[in-house]
Amino acid sequence: MKSNCGQAPQRPHEMDELLEHIWTFREKGKEINKALLTELGFENLPKWLQSLETEGLIKIQGEEIHYTKTGEEEAQDIIRRHRLAERLFADVFNTSEETWERQACELEHKSVLTEEATNAVCAFLGHPPTCPHGRAIPRGDCCHEYSHDLKPFVTPLSEAKIAEHYRIVFITPKHHMRLDRLAVLGVLPGSDIYIHQKKPSYVVRVGETDIALDPEIVRDIYVKKAA
Amino acid sequence: MDDKQTEVLSDKSPKVALVGNPNVGKSVIFGFLTGRYVTVSNYPGTTVEVTRGVADIEGQKVALIDTPGVNSLVPMSEDEQVTRNILLHEKVDSIVQVADAKNLRRALLISVQLIEMGLPFLLTLNMEDEAASLGMEIDKNKLSEILQLPVTGAIAIQKKGLKEIRKKIFSSKVSPNQMRYSPDIEAVADKIEKLLPTAPISRRSLALMVLSGDKSLFDWLHAKLSDEVIRQIDHIRGELSGKFHEPLAYVINKQRMKWVESILEKVVIKEAGARSGLLAWIGSVSMHPVWGLFFMLAVLVIVYYFVGYFGAQTAVGWLENGLFNTYINPWAKTFFAKIFYFSPFLQDIIVGPYGVLTMALTYSLAIIFPIVITFFIAFSIMEDSGYLPRLAIMLNRIFRMMGLNGKAVVPMVLGLGCDTMATMTARIMDTKKERIILTLLLALGVPCSAQLGIVLGMLGALPLWATFLWFGVVGGALVLVGFLASQIMPGQRSDFMMEIPPIRKPTGLNILTKTFARLEWYLIEVVPLFVVGTLVLFFLDRFKVLPVIQRAAAPLVVNFLHLPVEATEAFLIGFLRRDYGATHFFDLFREGKLDAIQAIVSLIVMTLFVPCLANTLMILKERGLKTMIAIVGFIYPFAFLVGGIINWGLRL
Structure with missing residues (x-):
């Protein structure tokens, strides 16, 4: 079978990087100027700024730098991809902070994560509002739909409703022991789960087994509504 | 066997x-x-x-x-x-x-x-x-x-x-229907299998246990295999686990579950429907955040009436006054007076004020026995009906404050029957830390049924505030000590992950056999200690040692706690059995030798006091010498300190 994995034409990563930095600086309420960007230590900063301006992503007025409308949209998408990727690798896969930060830098480029894929990740994560550092994740089209009618694809069991049926999608426990214990009780991805009550302790039903659980454990079980 | x-x-x-x-x-x-x-x-x-x-x-x-x-x-x-x-x-x-x-x-x-x-x-x-x-x-x-x-x-x-x-039973078979895992796991399992020693169970199953990271196999493997082979196994395992982002045990479990589901699809003709009926309703109500509390209260009241009223008063009355004091003891006094006419000493040992029959057996059989029987019946019903795990749900939060979790409810409630028995069941907790905390709390502040019966009897005769004070101080001490112990001690609290069985109608036969089995255990454990305790008291009294100890303990008992000098005797005997000591206070109280403040102080000290001898030995057996010394060494001064503080506070 012919591989479809040929390289798509892409913008040099340094340019994405700069767009991203301008975003975070602006988020912190800083005036964006050449001096500030110089501190980042980019090689050939003038050249990259020049390219950004040529592509119509930023406007340079003397020392000051501003996004153009397209530039701002592009930057927003990069930030969105970056922060969603952080969430994915931090919360779902439980990788180390070093790993999820590096992964996010790899995945933030449009040439890596398409818009459709980004929205899928966003939905999968339940349209999270912030990244693990607590900074806002720019909303995508999928999130706006969410505010009208779409329910999040996956939610922690702790957010699920009482007396409704769910299916377990994944479990992200703090330690393996917990995972194994849950597994042998039948609490595994693919199992149907039903919340009997949340207080004074969580009681869930898997198959015909009722299990009382600590809230910490329930928070680590991600579910979607059963069809 | x-x-x-x-x-x-x-x-x-x-x-x-x-x-x-x-x-x-x-x-x-x-x-x-x-x-x-x-x-x-x-x-x-x-x-x-x-x-x-x-x-x-x-x-x-x-x-x-x-x-x-x-x-x-x-x-x-x-x-x-x-x-x-x-x-x-x-x-x-x-x-x-x-x-x-x-x-x-x-x-x-x-x-x-x-x-x-x-x-x-x-x-x-x-x-x-x-x-x-x-x-x-x-x-x-x-x-x-x-x-x-x-x-x-x-x-x-x-x-x-x-x-x-x-x-x-003998037509059981070795099933040839082996489940197959994904090819990567199968390949590695095959490789490891070849390195393993033979055992009564298949090497394939051992290989899968090893892949699941079963640490309990460690010693066995090391005894059977060279370090080199174990390194090899580790290496193979490491390679495979690198392929999955999830732990191998989990991957294996997931594949097993898939296989199970595929069988279920074929054999389950009809799935379970919604639960209904009275028992299911009780099951829900008894763990409901609001109704569950009322349910708990109702259970408490019923148990109180059954154990504290019927057991501790009605039945004790029949036995103590109706049987022992009216028939057995007077009859025995004349009988032994005749037999041992040559020796008042021997008469006293058996039927004197500190006699084996008049004190030890009357106490243990007439006063303690009915309380313990009724308690064990009540406990067995709670246990067999499936209420206890629901109680665990209701109390999980409080137990978490004490560094435990809801699972501890069973030993704690059982402790209200007999702390010694409960200390033995502390094993159901998962971590060592939890077991130690539980053992400590049982020894410190969970009064056993016999003692509780007597405490309740005394509290009934005191003004209502005394009951609240006693309950508040003992409960507060439990939560506080549990909390501090959980902060100080290294180690972890384990997860509260408990299966909740359906509510079932207890069968009378099982309740009776179970009560009987527990009772038998209790009698073997208890009656000899009562006899020993009485003999110790008898000799202390006879050889005039009691007044010496009373004088020695006076600064603590009389000055610090403001109790009459006879209270020393109760504390002394409390070493042997807490309930026995409490019974002593009960007598002092009935004889009018204690006022209200003295009564409540003695009740609190006695409840928090050192566990009885049997319990101490059980702590030694289950937790080891060091822990036992630490627990006893903490409780003794703590009980008196709390008693002193309450005494001082009430006399302000």
């Missing part, structure tokens, strides 16, 4: 093990097959120790083993390890896997592993009535066909299906 029972077995007698998930009725079946009683309850994890007995099957004597319930044969707790080790080390000839018919999924998860081990077994679907009442229907023939094993049905508690088990 009972000596009487083992005699009939020879080395050639076949060995059969009962294996299954927790709370599926293994012990009930064991009891019926062997004619022996084992503790049965509606509570997962009742069988902590392995029980062995002899069953007469088709004219043949069989060594039957009742194993602790397991959810997996890759052990995650002590009891699971016990069961796996029996299969690993003892050559069992046949296995009866007992399953809860309505929880077939979880049972089959064990079946997969038994098949993997290459052990012959038959599968018994127990509690078919419960499954039927949920509208569930299972095709046993189809299941038997797929697993290629005999499958039987049973309602063990009604003795249904036992005949079939007997008949088929």
